[in-house]
Amino acid sequence: MAVKDFDDENLPKVNPNESLETISSVLFRKRFPVQKFEIRSETMRDKGIDFHIELKKESASGGSVYTNYRFAVQLKATNKIKQGTDGSFGLQISTSNISYLLNNGMPAYYVFYHHPSACFYFENVKNILDQIKGRNGKWQQKAKQKIYFTKILSEQAVQEIYEETYASGVLLRRINSYRFPSNSPNSSSLLIDSDNIVYSVSENIEYIDKFGADLVNAHRFDTVIEMEKRSWPRNTATPRFYLFCGIAYFQRGDLYKAMDLLKSAKKYSDEFDPEGRAIIEHTILNTRYLLDIISKEQYDRAVKKIGHLEDSGSFFQIENAFEELSSNSGEPASSILKFYESMQKVIENEKKIGLRIIAFNKIIDAESSILFSDLAKNSVYVAGRVQNLLHTTVFKQWLELEKIFRWRLNSIVDYAENCGYFISIGILTLAGIKWEYQKAFHLHYLSCWKYRSFDLLQPVDPSVLEKLRRNCDHLDKLAEAFEQNEYRENMLCCIILKYEILQFSGNVNAACDAKEKILEVIDAFEFEGLRKEYEPIFNQGTSHENFVAKYTSHMNRIQDLAVQEGIDCYRMLSREELAFRPRWSIRDFPAFDFSIMPHENEGEKDILN
Known part of the structure; x- marks a missing residue:
């Protein structure tokens, strides 16, 4: 007779539910990468939370840091519950447990593990509350509630939980920063x-x-x-x-x-x-x-509304006039004349130097947009139909307009420097670098149009790339100056322009570094509105990529119409055909009035006084 090693009848029995809890707990932890999450089990008599999970965040100096931003998880597992016809799983939860999680100061989630399918589902406890409130307004009088799970705990869902918890932690930190000492009855108390x-x-x-x-x-x-x-x-x-x-x-x-x-x-x-x-x-x-509380569209509408108010000030008159020019779908030549008239009134009546420089800068912005738009429009006839676009009347006349434009830009820089407005000089310098970038991609792409599309494999002229590289160095210094003076939006404008230039130049790795820097600043200062504004740029939405897409569509429509009229729009043009006269929206550049100068040592003091 075989001898038993031990008496298994007298040993504790394995509880299948406990085994399932262990399995679900082990698999649950694998869903949360250790680089971003620190999972801590609740073992000290907790009444309704299985895990507190803390977020980790990459630091600017490398490595990761703990944030103390946390969320709570109650994990449920089952072998028995079957999926409903609508694809959901229904589970009974005690009302006291739901209330317990709601009392938690941090985000809280129920996670449901369905063992037969080895799949995790989840739901935010606040969404669960909405579920049960919709069914029963007196839900707290019932001992149990049936809640339904449909959301799979995928990698994307884990990332969304991270982002939601991070946003909640930031808000809580901001709120806590407002907790000042109690008001003293004596407001002149000493510190x-x-x-x-x-x-x-x-x-x-x-x-x-x-x-x-x-x-x-x-x-x-x-x-x-x-x-x-x-x-x-x-x-x-x-x-x-x-x-x-x-x-x-x-x-x-x-x-x-x-x-x-x-x-x-x-x-x-x-x-x-x-x-x-x-x-x-x-x-x-x-x-x-x-802060992403309002959208860009809501912001623009509200600013426009302020600009229409009587006596809203020169700044809003300038913004309103520029907005009207930008949104005007009429003839550019007449629109820019109306804009010039509006700016002339502001400049004549405004005695504050800072606001006058803002008006001059807006004029430069408007002229830049129109000059490049006219170059693209006038190139439609000759693009792909001449041996060298740079030898055409279009380009030669445009170069003459550019000389005037650059002289005007430099004259405003000199005015700002004489007035001691060094931040304004930085903004105008940024405008000059942006002009060089736009000029580079306009001339490059317009020179390599072939039949129905651009030859995107055509390399950019090395001398152009070298000039853009030097401009990136200037942008680094300019961004540093803006950061030192705590003009962080201007700093981000420098880096986003550098990102676009690097993408156009084919320097993808350096562009990725610039993108990381931008996101780092956005995270640090919670500029969520700018994140949404920049996301399209990072998703193949740079200025040169948008130009390629829009111009290709525009050219194809024109060529299709030409073919319908029996015109051969692909043959090379003769000398006589190249004698056409291009149309330019800006015929006369109005002179700048630099007659008003600040008093000695006045500097930028008059902006807010």
């Missing part, structure tokens, strides 16, 4: 810093009210922010205090705090002139757009 220097809250408020414009225009945003932080506890403050502090926080990228202060300034809008009210409204709109 003492580590150097034993005594500051009066009322004196801080008075100082910012009086000198805030000087500090903001001198880019001393940290000084303003430091004084705002010292100005607690306070019962109230002046409207100008809220305005200048809001602008300082906006420039530093602390958008939620900026919006909070600017809304406080808006409450006292009657104390500002119409232009001041418009500036507050515009900055709030810009903040909401950057």
Whole structure:
């Protein structure tokens, strides 16, 4: 008779449910890559949460960091539940457990493991609450609720959970930053810093009210922010205090705090002139757009509405005139004349140097767009039908227009430099580099049109590539200057232009590096509106790629019409046929009025005063 090694009848029995829990737990962990998630099991008498999962994030210096942004998971597993005819799985959950997860301060999810199909399903507990509320408004009176799972826990779903939790963590951090000490009944209470220097809250408020414009225009945003932080506890403050502090926080990228202060300034809008009210409204709109609270379309409509208000100020008159020009589908020649008239009125009436330079810059933007549009239109007749596009009347006349345009741009730069507006010089320099990029791809592609499409394999002229490479070096320095002065949107404009140039030049690896830098800044300052604006550019939507797509479609339509009329639109043109006269929308460039100069040492002080 065989001898038993041990008495298995007296040993604990294996619970199939416990085995299933182990299996589901092991497989669940594999769904969350360790590079992004730290999974911590709840083992200390938790009443309804199986895992707390913390997000990890790549740091700018390399490696990863813990964020302390977390979400909770309650894991359910079964062998028995069958899929319904609608593809869902129904599961009974205790009402107390749902309430328990809802009380959690972080996002929470139910995850359901269906063992027969080895598949995970998930649902956010807030969505589950919507489910059961829709069926029963008195749901809390029932002991159990039946909830339904349809969403598969795929790689994309895990990424969405990451993004949702990260956004929730950022918001919570912002909210926590608003928890200041309780208001003292005495608003002039004193604060003492580590150097034993005594500051009066009322004196801080008075100082910012009086000198805030000087500090903001001198880019001393940290000084303003430091004084705002010292100005607690306070019962109230002046409207100008809220305005200048809001602008300082906006420039530093602390958008939620900026919006909070600017809304406080808006409450006292009657104390500002119409232009001041418009500036507050515009900055709030810009903040909401950057945070992705409103779309680009909503932002544009709201800014246009401000621009139509009486006495909204020169800035909005400029923006409104430029918007009307951009959206005008009529004859460009008449549209640009109307734009020139609007700009001339602003420049004649505006005594603030900064706003005059903004008007000059908008004129440059408008002229640049029209000159390249005219070059493309006039090239339709000759593209692919001449030996060398650069020898045609179209290109020679366009070069003459370019000389005038570049002289005008340089003259505005000289004016800004004489006025001490160095940030404006940076913006104008950016416009000049953008012109070189647009010129490069227009001339390259228009020179390699063949029949129905561009020859995209045709290499770009090496001398052009070398010039673009030098421009990328200039953009690096310009971006650094903008960053040092905390003009981060302008900094991103530099890097996005560099990305486009590198893509056109075929330098894909360097373009990817530029893209990573852009996303890093967007993540750091939560510029979610800009993320949406830049995503199309990263998805084959650069200026040169858009030009290729739109011009190809345009040329094909014209050629199809020509063929229908019996015209051979593919043969080379004769000398006589090349004698046609191109049409240019800008016939006369109006002179700039540089007669107004700032007083000595005035610099940029008059922008906000």
